[in-house]
Amino acid sequence: MRIVLMGAPGSGKGTQAQRLVERFGIPQISTGDLLRDAVARGTAYGLRAKAAMDAGALVADEIVLGIIRERLGDADTGRGFILDGFPRNLAQARALAAMLDSIGKPLDSVVLFEVDYAEIVRRISGRRTCQRCGRVFNVHTHPPGSPPHCEQCDDHPALVQRRDDEESTVQRRLQVYEEQTRPLAEHYAAQGLLRVVHADAPVDEVTARLLAVLQP
Ligand code: AP5
Numbered sequence: 001m002r003i004v005l006m007g008a009p010g011s012g013k014g015t016q017a018q019r020l021v022e023r024f025g026i027p028q029i030s031t032g033d034l035l036r037d038a039v040a041r042g043t044a045y046g047l048r049a050k051a052a053m054d055a056g057a058l059v060a061d062e063i064v065l066g067i068i069r070e071r072l073g074d075a076d077t078g079r080g081f082i083l084d085g086f087p088r089n090l091a092q093a094r095a096l097a098a099m100l101d102s103i104g105k106p107l108d109s110v111v112l113f114e115v116d117y118a119e120i121v122r123r124i125s126g127r128r129t130c131q132r133c134g135r136v137f138n139v140h141t142h143p144p145g146s147p148p149h150c151e152q153c154d155d156h157p158a159l160v161q162r163r164d165d166e167e168s169t170v171q172r173r174l175q176v177y178e179e180q181t182r183p184l185a186e187h188y189a190a191q192g193l194l195r196v197v198h199a200d201a202p203v204d205e206v207t208a209r210l211l212a213v214l215q216p
Helices: 013-024 031-041 044-055 061-072 090-102 117-126 167-181 184-190 203-214
Strands: 002-007 028-030 081-084 109-114 127-130 136-138 194-198
Touching: 002 013, 002 184, 013 028, 013 081, 013 136, 013 203, 028 031, 028 061, 031 044, 031 061, 031 081, 044 061, 044 167, 061 090, 090 184, 109 184, 109 203, 117 127, 117 167, 184 194, 194 203
Parallel strands: 002 081, 002 109, 028 081, 109 194
Antiparallel strands: 127 136
């Protein structure tokens, strides 16, 4: 299964990708996570990506495509993958299609999560992430304890709020999404790949809707 999850910031791509990893045993490839990791490790890619991420803008295609090309070459993608947050513009979509065509493994489907603007702002303001395992929590739906800590990791490390989840940066990310990423829905609809999931519902319900649209 080779799929793309697309949707606005906070629409639940990462949360649902983790559910699919557990169910299908194929890897989640999140360009946001890969870029945050590169920033944390201070790699050449990370140093170049940081300013764009802090501003809520897209990181240069050349950097993102370099990271994706490397990651898709890893052995664990042989049975499939879940692309989370990539592609994000037409140039990335075309580059991805060329990469996958060259190995004879095109995409099976592209899922678009649709969520109300007000709900997105609420979800993002409550998001907390474990820096160790990357698992995502939300203080509104699942209070993580006080002080907030990860329940999955043995030593229960503290949860943190993402730098780009400040309100002004979120507004910019939403604008970038509308201008550059949302139009990809039409691109994929024209290819018969697009599946729309109304994701204004509890996590389990969204997972059920997602699995339904992924049925062959
Ligand atoms: P990235 O990390 O991809 O962020 P994003 O697309 O803005 O998406 P988010 O991670 O904010 O949200 P999500 O949809 O995964 O929601 P989540 O599941 O966490 O990108 C960050 C930055 O990196 C970009 O701004 C850009 O600079 C750069 N970048 C990344 N990819 C790039 C690319 N391809 N090209 C160029 N630049 C790139 O859920 C959100 C919260 O809601 C959580 O707390 C969760 O617990 C909660 N929640 C989830 N589902 C539900 C539900 N059904 N009900 C209630 N709460 C829910």
